[in-house]
Amino acid sequence: MEFQLDDAKAVLRRTPATLEILLTDLPEQLLRSNEGPDTWSPFDILGHLIHGEETDWIPRARIIVEHGEGRAFEPFDRFAMFVKSKGKSLGELLATFARLRSESLQQLDAMNLTPGLLSKRGLHPELGVVTLSQLLSTWVVHDLGHIGQIVRVMSKQYGDAVGPWREYLPVLSR
Protein backbone atom coordinates (compact mmCIF):
# COMPACT_ATOMS: atom_id res chain seq x y z
CA MET A 1 0.00 0.00 0.00
CA GLU A 2 1.42 3.39 -0.94
CA PHE A 3 1.94 5.74 2.00
CA GLN A 4 -0.83 8.35 2.37
CA LEU A 5 -0.34 10.92 5.12
CA ASP A 6 -4.08 11.36 5.74
CA ASP A 7 -4.60 7.61 6.12
CA ALA A 8 -1.72 7.36 8.58
CA LYS A 9 -3.18 10.22 10.62
CA ALA A 10 -6.59 8.50 10.59
CA VAL A 11 -5.08 5.47 12.32
CA LEU A 12 -2.92 7.50 14.72
CA ARG A 13 -5.90 9.62 15.77
CA ARG A 14 -7.89 6.53 16.82
CA THR A 15 -5.39 4.87 19.13
CA PRO A 16 -6.03 6.77 22.39
CA ALA A 17 -9.82 6.31 22.22
CA THR A 18 -9.44 2.67 21.20
CA LEU A 19 -7.30 2.01 24.28
CA GLU A 20 -9.63 4.02 26.49
CA ILE A 21 -12.65 1.96 25.44
CA LEU A 22 -10.72 -1.28 25.65
CA LEU A 23 -9.08 -0.74 29.06
CA THR A 24 -11.00 1.73 31.22
CA ASP A 25 -12.33 0.14 34.42
CA LEU A 26 -11.07 -3.35 33.63
CA PRO A 27 -9.90 -5.38 36.66
CA GLU A 28 -6.45 -4.29 37.90
CA GLN A 29 -5.19 -7.86 37.60
CA LEU A 30 -5.87 -7.86 33.86
CA LEU A 31 -4.19 -4.47 33.40
CA ARG A 32 -1.09 -5.19 35.50
CA SER A 33 -0.28 -8.78 34.52
CA ASN A 34 2.34 -9.51 31.89
CA GLU A 35 3.47 -12.58 29.88
CA GLY A 36 6.26 -13.57 32.27
CA PRO A 37 9.73 -12.24 33.20
CA ASP A 38 10.93 -9.30 31.09
CA THR A 39 7.56 -8.80 29.39
CA TRP A 40 5.13 -5.91 29.62
CA SER A 41 1.64 -5.49 31.06
CA PRO A 42 -1.01 -3.31 29.36
CA PHE A 43 -0.06 -0.66 31.97
CA ASP A 44 3.61 -0.85 30.95
CA ILE A 45 2.75 -0.69 27.24
CA LEU A 46 0.71 2.45 27.75
CA GLY A 47 3.68 4.08 29.49
CA HIS A 48 5.85 3.07 26.53
CA LEU A 49 3.41 4.71 24.10
CA ILE A 50 3.53 7.90 26.18
CA HIS A 51 7.32 7.94 26.13
CA GLY A 52 7.16 7.56 22.34
CA GLU A 53 5.04 10.69 22.04
CA GLU A 54 7.48 12.61 24.21
CA THR A 55 10.78 11.54 22.72
CA ASP A 56 10.35 9.58 19.51
CA TRP A 57 7.89 10.40 16.74
CA ILE A 58 7.56 14.16 16.44
CA PRO A 59 11.07 14.91 17.77
CA ARG A 60 12.53 12.58 15.13
CA ALA A 61 10.30 14.00 12.39
CA ARG A 62 11.63 17.46 13.30
CA ILE A 63 15.24 16.28 13.18
CA ILE A 64 14.66 14.96 9.64
CA VAL A 65 12.96 18.16 8.47
CA GLU A 66 15.55 20.44 10.07
CA HIS A 67 18.77 18.46 9.81
CA GLY A 68 18.22 15.65 7.29
CA GLU A 69 20.99 13.07 7.49
CA GLY A 70 23.23 15.58 9.23
CA ARG A 71 22.10 14.67 12.73
CA ALA A 72 21.28 11.16 13.96
CA PHE A 73 18.20 10.61 16.17
CA GLU A 74 18.63 10.18 19.92
CA PRO A 75 18.37 6.45 20.77
CA PHE A 76 14.92 5.56 22.15
CA ASP A 77 14.77 4.34 25.75
CA ARG A 78 12.53 1.24 25.75
CA PHE A 79 12.47 1.02 29.54
CA ALA A 80 11.88 4.61 30.60
CA MET A 81 8.25 3.95 31.45
CA PHE A 82 9.07 1.63 34.34
CA VAL A 83 10.23 4.69 36.26
CA LYS A 84 7.96 7.32 34.73
CA SER A 85 4.66 5.44 35.18
CA LYS A 86 5.35 4.55 38.81
CA GLY A 87 2.50 5.43 41.16
CA LYS A 88 0.19 6.50 38.33
CA SER A 89 -3.21 5.01 37.62
CA LEU A 90 -4.16 3.55 34.26
CA GLY A 91 -6.72 6.35 33.89
CA GLU A 92 -3.98 8.95 34.31
CA LEU A 93 -1.84 7.24 31.67
CA LEU A 94 -4.78 7.06 29.25
CA ALA A 95 -5.47 10.79 29.71
CA THR A 96 -1.81 11.70 29.30
CA PHE A 97 -1.50 9.60 26.17
CA ALA A 98 -4.66 11.14 24.65
CA ARG A 99 -3.38 14.66 25.33
CA LEU A 100 0.10 14.01 23.98
CA ARG A 101 -1.18 12.24 20.86
CA SER A 102 -3.52 15.11 20.12
CA GLU A 103 -0.60 17.54 20.46
CA SER A 104 1.59 15.34 18.27
CA LEU A 105 -1.02 15.35 15.50
CA GLN A 106 -1.36 19.12 15.72
CA GLN A 107 2.41 19.44 15.44
CA LEU A 108 2.38 17.06 12.48
CA ASP A 109 -0.25 19.22 10.75
CA ALA A 110 1.77 22.34 11.46
CA MET A 111 4.76 20.81 9.65
CA ASN A 112 2.81 21.06 6.36
CA LEU A 113 4.49 17.97 5.01
CA THR A 114 4.76 17.91 1.23
CA PRO A 115 5.61 14.79 -0.84
CA GLY A 116 9.11 16.23 -1.11
CA LEU A 117 9.49 16.46 2.66
CA LEU A 118 7.97 13.00 3.17
CA SER A 119 10.76 11.48 1.11
CA LYS A 120 13.45 13.48 2.93
CA ARG A 121 16.13 11.34 4.55
CA GLY A 122 17.27 11.18 8.14
CA LEU A 123 19.80 9.12 10.07
CA HIS A 124 18.78 6.40 12.54
CA PRO A 125 21.56 5.63 15.06
CA GLU A 126 21.35 1.89 14.32
CA LEU A 127 19.36 1.43 11.12
CA GLY A 128 21.14 4.08 9.08
CA VAL A 129 19.36 6.10 6.40
CA VAL A 130 15.57 6.27 6.70
CA THR A 131 12.92 8.60 5.28
CA LEU A 132 10.29 10.72 6.96
CA SER A 133 7.46 8.65 5.42
CA GLN A 134 9.13 5.49 6.78
CA LEU A 135 9.19 7.10 10.24
CA LEU A 136 5.48 7.96 10.03
CA SER A 137 4.59 4.48 8.73
CA THR A 138 6.55 3.01 11.63
CA TRP A 139 4.54 5.17 14.03
CA VAL A 140 1.33 3.64 12.64
CA VAL A 141 2.62 0.06 12.80
CA HIS A 142 4.04 0.69 16.28
CA ASP A 143 0.57 1.75 17.50
CA LEU A 144 -1.14 -1.25 15.90
CA GLY A 145 1.50 -3.66 17.12
CA HIS A 146 1.14 -2.47 20.70
CA ILE A 147 -2.67 -2.68 20.59
CA GLY A 148 -2.11 -6.25 19.44
CA GLN A 149 0.36 -6.84 22.27
CA ILE A 150 -2.11 -5.48 24.83
CA VAL A 151 -4.91 -7.85 23.76
CA ARG A 152 -2.45 -10.75 23.59
CA VAL A 153 -1.21 -10.10 27.13
CA MET A 154 -4.80 -9.86 28.36
CA SER A 155 -5.81 -13.06 26.58
CA LYS A 156 -2.94 -14.97 28.21
CA GLN A 157 -4.46 -14.36 31.63
CA TYR A 158 -7.16 -16.79 30.40
CA GLY A 159 -4.64 -19.35 29.15
CA ASP A 160 -5.59 -22.00 31.69
CA ALA A 161 -9.26 -21.06 31.96
CA VAL A 162 -10.03 -22.02 28.34
CA GLY A 163 -9.16 -25.69 28.94
CA PRO A 164 -9.09 -27.84 25.78
CA TRP A 165 -9.97 -24.86 23.53
CA ARG A 166 -6.36 -23.69 23.85
CA GLU A 167 -5.39 -25.50 20.65
CA TYR A 168 -7.89 -23.42 18.64
CA LEU A 169 -6.61 -20.11 20.03
CA PRO A 170 -3.28 -19.22 18.40
CA VAL A 171 -3.07 -15.93 20.32
CA LEU A 172 -2.28 -17.95 23.46
CA SER A 173 0.93 -19.34 22.01
CA ARG A 174 2.39 -16.21 20.42
Next chain:
Amino acid sequence: MEFQLDDAKAVLRRTPATLEILLTDLPEQLLRSNEGPDTWSPFDILGHLIHGEETDWIPRARIIVEHGEGRAFEPFDRFAMFVKSKGKSLGELLATFARLRSESLQQLDAMNLTPGLLSKRGLHPELGVVTLSQLLSTWVVHDLGHIGQIVRVMSKQYGDAVGPWREYLPVLSR
Protein backbone atom coordinates in the same frame (compact mmCIF):
# COMPACT_ATOMS: atom_id res chain seq x y z
CA MET B 1 -6.11 -16.14 36.74
CA GLU B 2 -9.23 -17.71 38.20
CA PHE B 3 -12.34 -17.31 36.05
CA GLN B 4 -14.64 -14.46 37.19
CA LEU B 5 -17.90 -14.08 35.30
CA ASP B 6 -18.10 -10.32 35.86
CA ASP B 7 -14.57 -9.78 34.58
CA ALA B 8 -15.29 -11.83 31.47
CA LYS B 9 -18.42 -9.79 30.82
CA ALA B 10 -16.43 -6.56 31.28
CA VAL B 11 -14.15 -7.57 28.41
CA LEU B 12 -16.95 -8.90 26.19
CA ARG B 13 -18.96 -5.69 26.64
CA ARG B 14 -16.10 -3.55 25.33
CA THR B 15 -15.38 -5.32 22.05
CA PRO B 16 -18.03 -3.71 19.78
CA ALA B 17 -17.16 -0.14 20.83
CA THR B 18 -13.43 -0.89 20.61
CA LEU B 19 -13.85 -2.06 17.02
CA GLU B 20 -16.11 0.85 16.19
CA ILE B 21 -13.56 3.40 17.39
CA LEU B 22 -10.70 1.54 15.74
CA LEU B 23 -12.32 0.97 12.32
CA THR B 24 -15.08 3.49 11.57
CA ASP B 25 -14.28 5.65 8.52
CA LEU B 26 -10.85 4.15 7.90
CA PRO B 27 -9.88 3.87 4.22
CA GLU B 28 -11.61 0.92 2.46
CA GLN B 29 -8.24 -0.42 1.35
CA LEU B 30 -7.16 -0.86 4.96
CA LEU B 31 -10.44 -2.54 5.91
CA ARG B 32 -10.65 -4.90 2.94
CA SER B 33 -7.03 -6.04 2.59
CA ASN B 34 -5.88 -9.32 4.08
CA GLU B 35 -2.53 -11.05 4.74
CA GLY B 36 -2.52 -13.06 1.48
CA PRO B 37 -4.39 -16.10 0.11
CA ASP B 38 -6.76 -17.79 2.56
CA THR B 39 -6.44 -15.05 5.17
CA TRP B 40 -9.00 -12.58 6.44
CA SER B 41 -9.43 -8.82 6.19
CA PRO B 42 -10.78 -6.72 9.11
CA PHE B 43 -14.12 -6.81 7.24
CA ASP B 44 -14.05 -10.64 7.11
CA ILE B 45 -13.11 -10.89 10.80
CA LEU B 46 -16.04 -8.70 11.78
CA GLY B 47 -18.38 -11.02 9.86
CA HIS B 48 -16.83 -13.97 11.70
CA LEU B 49 -17.49 -12.31 15.06
CA ILE B 50 -21.14 -11.74 14.04
CA HIS B 51 -21.53 -15.39 13.07
CA GLY B 52 -20.14 -16.36 16.47
CA GLU B 53 -22.83 -14.34 18.24
CA GLU B 54 -25.51 -16.02 16.14
CA THR B 55 -24.42 -19.62 16.29
CA ASP B 56 -21.65 -20.18 18.79
CA TRP B 57 -21.42 -18.62 22.24
CA ILE B 58 -24.90 -18.30 23.71
CA PRO B 59 -26.33 -21.26 21.74
CA ARG B 60 -23.54 -23.48 23.11
CA ALA B 61 -23.94 -22.10 26.63
CA ARG B 62 -27.62 -23.03 26.42
CA ILE B 63 -26.82 -26.54 25.23
CA ILE B 64 -24.54 -27.04 28.25
CA VAL B 65 -27.10 -25.68 30.71
CA GLU B 66 -30.00 -27.65 29.21
CA HIS B 67 -28.36 -30.87 28.00
CA GLY B 68 -24.95 -31.13 29.67
CA GLU B 69 -22.82 -33.76 27.98
CA GLY B 70 -25.94 -35.34 26.49
CA ARG B 71 -25.87 -33.29 23.33
CA ALA B 72 -22.76 -32.22 21.40
CA PHE B 73 -22.51 -28.65 20.05
CA GLU B 74 -23.16 -27.98 16.36
CA PRO B 75 -19.80 -27.56 14.59
CA PHE B 76 -18.99 -23.87 13.98
CA ASP B 77 -18.77 -22.71 10.35
CA ARG B 78 -15.59 -20.64 10.07
CA PHE B 79 -16.37 -19.48 6.54
CA ALA B 80 -20.06 -18.53 6.75
CA MET B 81 -19.26 -14.81 6.79
CA PHE B 82 -17.89 -14.82 3.22
CA VAL B 83 -21.48 -15.32 2.03
CA LYS B 84 -23.34 -13.53 4.82
CA SER B 85 -21.31 -10.29 4.76
CA LYS B 86 -21.53 -9.90 0.98
CA GLY B 87 -22.74 -6.48 -0.16
CA LYS B 88 -22.75 -5.07 3.38
CA SER B 89 -20.77 -2.04 4.52
CA LEU B 90 -18.38 -2.13 7.46
CA GLY B 91 -20.69 0.27 9.29
CA GLU B 92 -23.56 -2.20 8.92
CA LEU B 93 -21.42 -5.03 10.26
CA LEU B 94 -20.31 -2.92 13.24
CA ALA B 95 -23.93 -2.05 14.07
CA THR B 96 -25.06 -5.66 13.72
CA PHE B 97 -22.22 -6.90 15.91
CA ALA B 98 -22.97 -4.28 18.60
CA ARG B 99 -26.66 -5.23 18.65
CA LEU B 100 -26.00 -8.98 18.76
CA ARG B 101 -23.33 -8.68 21.46
CA SER B 102 -25.67 -6.61 23.60
CA GLU B 103 -28.37 -9.26 23.19
CA SER B 104 -25.90 -12.03 23.98
CA LEU B 105 -24.89 -10.34 27.22
CA GLN B 106 -28.53 -9.87 28.20
CA GLN B 107 -29.13 -13.56 27.55
CA LEU B 108 -26.06 -14.42 29.57
CA ASP B 109 -27.37 -12.36 32.49
CA ALA B 110 -30.77 -14.03 32.21
CA MET B 111 -29.13 -17.44 32.61
CA ASN B 112 -28.27 -16.53 36.23
CA LEU B 113 -25.11 -18.58 36.14
CA THR B 114 -24.03 -19.94 39.52
CA PRO B 115 -20.60 -21.42 40.29
CA GLY B 116 -22.26 -24.82 39.99
CA LEU B 117 -23.54 -24.09 36.49
CA LEU B 118 -20.22 -22.56 35.45
CA SER B 119 -18.50 -25.87 36.13
CA LYS B 120 -21.18 -27.87 34.31
CA ARG B 121 -19.86 -30.00 31.49
CA GLY B 122 -20.80 -30.08 27.83
CA LEU B 123 -19.59 -31.97 24.77
CA HIS B 124 -17.58 -30.33 22.01
CA PRO B 125 -17.80 -32.27 18.71
CA GLU B 126 -14.00 -32.39 18.36
CA LEU B 127 -12.48 -31.43 21.72
CA GLY B 128 -14.66 -33.67 23.87
CA VAL B 129 -15.67 -32.69 27.40
CA VAL B 130 -15.53 -28.96 28.19
CA THR B 131 -17.10 -26.78 30.89
CA LEU B 132 -19.30 -23.72 30.68
CA SER B 133 -16.62 -21.52 32.26
CA GLN B 134 -14.13 -22.78 29.65
CA LEU B 135 -16.61 -21.81 26.93
CA LEU B 136 -16.99 -18.29 28.36
CA SER B 137 -13.22 -17.91 28.80
CA THR B 138 -12.80 -18.97 25.17
CA TRP B 139 -15.31 -16.31 24.14
CA VAL B 140 -13.13 -13.66 25.84
CA VAL B 141 -9.89 -14.92 24.31
CA HIS B 142 -11.60 -15.27 20.91
CA ASP B 143 -12.57 -11.56 21.04
CA LEU B 144 -9.10 -10.45 22.10
CA GLY B 145 -7.40 -12.71 19.56
CA HIS B 146 -9.46 -11.26 16.71
CA ILE B 147 -8.83 -7.67 17.80
CA GLY B 148 -5.16 -8.63 17.67
CA GLN B 149 -5.63 -10.18 14.23
CA ILE B 150 -7.35 -7.03 12.92
CA VAL B 151 -4.52 -4.72 14.00
CA ARG B 152 -1.95 -7.19 12.65
CA VAL B 153 -3.65 -7.33 9.25
CA MET B 154 -3.84 -3.53 9.17
CA SER B 155 -0.20 -3.16 10.15
CA LYS B 156 0.90 -5.47 7.32
CA GLN B 157 -0.46 -3.02 4.76
CA TYR B 158 2.46 -0.83 5.92
CA GLY B 159 4.99 -3.66 5.66
CA ASP B 160 6.95 -2.07 2.81
CA ALA B 161 6.34 1.54 3.84
CA VAL B 162 8.33 1.21 7.08
CA GLY B 163 11.58 0.45 5.23
CA PRO B 164 14.49 -0.56 7.52
CA TRP B 165 12.33 -0.31 10.66
CA ARG B 166 10.76 -3.65 9.72
CA GLU B 167 13.24 -5.56 11.89
CA TYR B 168 12.08 -3.68 15.01
CA LEU B 169 8.39 -4.43 14.35
CA PRO B 170 7.64 -8.07 15.19
CA VAL B 171 3.94 -7.63 14.32
CA LEU B 172 4.95 -7.53 10.64
CA SER B 173 6.37 -11.05 10.67
CA ARG B 174 3.64 -12.84 12.63
